Amino acid sequence: MVQPAMPPLPDSGAWSDRLARLLVRHHLLALLLGGLLVLVSVLGVLRVGYTADNRVYFGERNADYQAFERLGDIYALSETVLFAFVGDTDLCTPPVLEGLRDFTAEAWLLPDALRVDSIANFQHSESRGDEIIVESLIPEDGALSAAQAQRIKRIAETSDELLNRLISPGCRALGVSVNLVPEGNATVSRTEVARIARSLQAEWQDRLPGLRIHVSGTVIGDAAISAAAERDTRLLVPAGFACVSVLMALGLGTFSGWLGTTLVTLGGALATLGFAGWLGIALIPATAVSPLAVMVLVSASCVHVVLGWTRRIAEGQDRTAATVAAVEENLSAITVTNLTTAIGFLCLNFSESPPLAQMGTIVSLGIVVGWLLTVLALPAMLLRLPDLRFRPLRLSPAALERLAGFALNQRGILTVFALLFLVSLAGLAQIRFNDSPLKYFDESFAFRTDSDAIEAALTGIESVQFSLDSGAEGSVFAPAFLNRVDRFATWMRQQDDVVFVGSLSDIVKRLNHTLGDGGPGGHDIAPTQAANAQAMMLYELSLPAGLDMNQMLNIDRTQTRVVVLLRDVDGQAIVDFADTAEAWLRANEPAIATQAVGFGVAFSKLTQRNNRAMVYGMLTVLVLVSGLMILTLRDLRLGLVSLVPNVLPAIFGFGLWGWFVGEVNLGSTVVTTMTFGIVVDDTVHILTHYRRRRRHGLEREEALRQTFRTVGAAVMVSSVAIFSGFAVMTQSGFALNQHMGGLTALVIVLALLTDLLLLPAVLRRTNQ
Amino acid sequence: MILRRLLFVIAMLAAGAGAALAQTPEQRGQQIAARADAVATGFGDLQVSGEMTLRTPTGATSSRRFAMKTLELGGGRETRSLLVFDWPGDIRGTALLTHAFDNRQDSQWLYLPSVGRVKKITGGGRSGSFVGSEFAYEDMVEQDVASFSHLWLRDEPCPNGAGRCHLLQRTPRYSSGYAQQLVWIDTAALRYQAVAYFNRRGQRSKTLTMSGYRQYGGRYWRPARMTMVNHLTGKSTILEWSGYRFNTGLRPGDFTREAMAR
Incomplete structure (x- = not known):
């Protein structure tokens, strides 16, 4: 897709002029070609699907995720649904406990349920004479007396196996946890399970009006993922399109130019979706907004062509001549800018997370289509559609010249930017990673509000697990091993974020207590x-x-799984806990030292892995794009100068984000690489025009004034369009898109300011 | 015993009278189950060794070994069995005694050699996972016909390739870990060839397949191998029986709480 040869260079006038004339003469044929191109790519839209699976974020080779999968294999673990009864008073009353018992029985009917746990079917053990009675804590049928309810409450509240997992202190909340069969053995889709779980919740909410029923768990989270993706494609992408379109109309001031731009961007956006279909990429929220990104980026190229065209018509040229000139003038610049943008996105393939890599691929393909459409289809629109001029909303050429003059002569600018740089560096230190699929959703999702309510009232949603190996002892029942496990569990219970620890040692202690007739020393x-x-x-x-016991013991009883539930933690806190626990094991119980495993752990580490990977992506983009700039400008010094407005905006952007928002996630880690290709565009336009004028013998100041006069409007209009498109993404209910959109929008604005204010100041001080 | 013999005779007579006699599927199912039961029981006593091989979907395995003694009492209305573990080592000598009755709940006791005590078990013991395997205790032992209502569905090839089978649907009359089962009984010698277990939501949760049937004492057919596959978890357990010995002279005294510690 990327042209192997060197891109067309400015001032090689002859051939770009010939190509422009050719395109204009055969504009209908070109339009047809463009139409066919869109048609072919758009057919793929039919094949686009959404996935409801959090696991897609991990690559095949992700070690943390593999560890999580292995644990699932050993202990037959899979996805979960967690229901919670939450009340304002003591829920351990006969009617509610009877309701919980019946609800627990009904939860077994959820498709693919492997196991259901609540205090109702908790297998309480008791010794009566030489009889060991193991039975459900809430008797399986019959009405409960108040005294029974009190006994149940007393036993459940004092059980380390239940407290803060299935019952809260004071019995204000009760949980019902459902484990599903492994995905490979499932008979219905997880989305279907989520739907049935929700209807169970609704039905029981009616039956038990005195309390609130919440539902969470990984199955519900996965369903929320695909809901978010669908919501973003259905609402956000059209909203972004409308927004960019209105801004274009205001900024361009011509009907034909506006409609042409709109159609070209629409074609690019549809092609992006189409490529997703052709490549078999299932959309998730992070990839669903790709068409929006293409739309705004393609519009930028159109703006340059259209504004060049309107300027010439205003100068009195006829339509054909103006079209030829506008195409000729911008052909090389838009080729380079699209190429750099595509490279930026293509380098998202360095990402450790497949969806981000996929987004990079389809966006770069979409951009290539958009670029071809700009060249093939836009001229026909400019020639054939009614022009219908109106007064545009943008800075006049005179104002732009004044801006150039200000930037050149205001000595304070460098100082201001230097200060901004220092502030940004300090801001970078404020950045904190927060990755948790749970916290990705905002409060507009029931999954998030339900999960928050469950965390507030009952238990923690994030679980971290340890598969402890008895090693030389050869059995999990060896006393030395059990005592180690017990000490580890005790230590974990003392940690701040830990609400619950599920450990074999507790069960063994309880059984020995029961067997010892509950007497002293038995526990x-x-x-x-x-x-x-x-x-x-x-x-x-x-x-x-x-x-x-098969979810706690492996089949030859040499390993046991300890589960830890963490309350209200962000990604960083999960990783911190995992690291601390691993370090504690190594230092205090080296015989059972192992890795902390969990979906949350793997996800939080994914951002860190991704960050490291994206450094290489960033370096690749930096080298490729800067090399391309130097070749295009055929000027080493100017190429090096271009690094200033290309690199600084990302530092400013992240620095300010660090001060004002602070949290970054997986979505933010790709912004630097992605935006680099975008922010370069304005620099390319400004520097190519500037250099062309300098070649024509103009003084620096005059060359810059003319450059601003010619491309200033286009640079501003296109930047505003790109900014608004990414700003629309911040309205997503999904944090990956919010952050990616917000950070990119911020970087774009800062890039515009840098190009308009700092670049002239730097050029003025450069010897050429 | 007399009842069973009688049923057997009636069944034979019915078969002899020819298939022309119209039967409802319920009657037919009940009759086939009763005949299968009649040919399998009446052995007096039996000793056998069992070895389980547990297997996970990823291929990890683990074994359990035990010896089992069974005695029929009261004309088949009562069965006593004693299962003594040999492996894993930490449960060696642990003994499980079961008194099973036709018309009332079973009693179970466990002898724990580590504390030298016998504990009576009260709970859902017969339907839960047996020592971590895919078998429940109720899957391993002969099922009493009276515990189920039977329905004949059709005759079809046995799923394990052992010729032709009667396919019956059986529904537990008392508490069980399953809502329903399908059983395949071969037409040639009325041996249980396969059982499919369904949970309360109607999902097939497990399948048991027998193989290696051999006839002992010229009369009793017993399988050498029972394979249980759990369709929910993908795990499986193979139970291999060896050293069948019939009529070894066991007495009720061998199946008491006191006898467990021996």
């Missing part, structure tokens, strides 16, 4: 492996179908 880990194993065997033989 302990037995001194022999046989005693612990046999206590567990007694318990296992008593468990009903579906409530076995």
Whole structure:
């Protein structure tokens, strides 16, 4: 797609002039070609699908995610649905507990449910004489008495296996957790499970009006992902399109130019969606906004051509001559700018996260289509459609010249930018990573509000897990091993963000307590492996179908899974906890040291991995684009000068973001690479025109004034259009898009300011 | 015992009278199940060794070994069995005693050698995972005909390739880990060839397949291998029986709480 040869150079006038004339003479044929191009790519739109799967963010080779998958294989873990009953008073009353029991029974009917846990079916163990009674904490049928309800509450509240997971202190909230069968064995789609879970929630909300029922879990989160993607493509992309279109109309001041631009950008956007379909890329929120990005970027090229055209018509040229001149004048510049933008996006392929790489690929393809359409279809529109001039909303050429003069002569500018640079560097230090699929959604999603309510009232949503290996001991029931596990669990319970720790050691202690008839000294880990194993065997033989120990023990009973629930944590806190816990194990219990595993852990680390990967992406873009600039300008010094307005905006942007927002996520990590190709555009336009005038023997100041007069309007109009398009993305309910849009918009504005104010000041001080 | 013999005779007579006699699918199902039960029971006592191989979808395996003794009492209305574990080592000597009755709930006791005590088990023990395997205790032992209502669906080839089978649907009359089962009983010798288990939401959760049937004492057919596949988790367990011995002279005294510790 990218032209292998060197791009056309300015001042090689002869051939760009010939090409422009050719395009104008055969403009209908060119239009037809453009139309065919759109048609072919757009057919792919039919194949576009959305995916409801959080796992797509991970590449095949992501080690953290592989560890998470391995854990799932060993303990038959998969996705979850978590229901919570939340009330303002003590919920441990006979009617609510009976409701919880019936709800628990109904939750088993969710398609593909593997296991359901609540305090209702918690297998409480009790010793009566020589009889061991293991039974559901809430009797399976019959009405409850107030005394029974109190007993149930007392037992549940004091159980380390239940408190802060399935019951809150004071019984203000109760949970029902559903584990699903592994994806490969599923009989219905997870989206369907989510839908049925929601209808179960609604039905029971009517039956139990005195409390609130919330639903969360990974299944609900996945459903929210595809809902967000659909919402963004259905609302945000059209809104962005409307916004850019209105701005174009205001800025261009010509009907034909406006309609031409609109059609070309629409073609580019549709082609982007089409490529997603052809390449078999399932859209997620992060990729769903790709057409919007293409739309605004393609519009920038059109603006330059259209404004060049209107300027010439205003100067009295006829339509054909004006079209030829406008195409000729911009052909090389828009080729270079589209090429650099495409390279910027293509380098998103360095990303560790496939959706971001995919976005890079389809956007760069869309840009290439947009560029071809600008060249092929726009001239026909300018020639054939009614011009219909109106007064545009933009700076007049005279005002632009005054701006150039100001930038050249105002000595304070360098100082101001130097200060801004320092402030930005300090701002970079304020940046904190926050990646959590849960926190990606804003409050407009029920998934987010439900999850927040559950975290506030009942438990933590983020889980971190450790698969502890008994190693030399050879069995999880070895007392030395169980004591290690117990010490680790005890340590974790003391950590700030931890609300719950589920550990085998607690169950073994409880069983020994039961076996020892509840007497003193019984509440302990037995001194022999046989005693612990046999206590567990007694318990296992008593468990009903579906409530076995297989999600905590591997089949040969040499490994056990410890689950930790963290409350209200951001991505950084998850990684910090994982690191601290791993370090504690290495230092204090090296025999069972292992890796902290979890979806949240893998996701949070993904951003860090992605950041490292994107450094290479950034360097590649920097080298390629700067090389291209130097070749285009055929001027090493000017090429080096161009680095200033190209690199600084990203530093300013992230610096200010650090001060005002602070949080960045996976979406932000690609902004630098992505925006580099975009911000370069204005620099290319300004510097090519400037250099052309300098070649014609103009003084620096005069050359710059004329450059501003010629391209200033186009640079401003296109920057405003790009800014507004990305600003629309901030209205997404999904943080990846909010941040990507917000940061990019910020960088674009800062790039415009840098180009208009700092670049002249730098050029003035450069010896040539 | 007399009842069973009687049923068997009636069944034979019915078969002899020819298929022309109209039967409802319920009657037919009940009859086939009763005949299958009749040919499998009446052995008196039995000793056998079992070895389970547990397997995860990724290929990890683990084994459990035990010896099992069974005694029929009261004309088949009561069955006593004692299962003593040999492996894994930390549960060696642990013994599970079951008194199963036709018309009332079973009783189970576990002897724990580590503390030298016998504990009576009260709970859902017969339907849950047996020592971490895909078998429930109720899947491993002979099922009492009276515990189910049967419905004959059709005759078709056995799913494990063992010739032709009667396909019955059976619904538990009492509490069970399953809502329904499909059983395939071969037409040649009325042996259980396969069982499909369905959970409460009607989803097939497990499938049991028998193989390696051999006839002992010229009369009793027993499988050498039972394979249970869990369709929900993808895990499976193979249970291999070996050293079948019939009529070894076991007595009720071998199936008491006191006998467990021996």
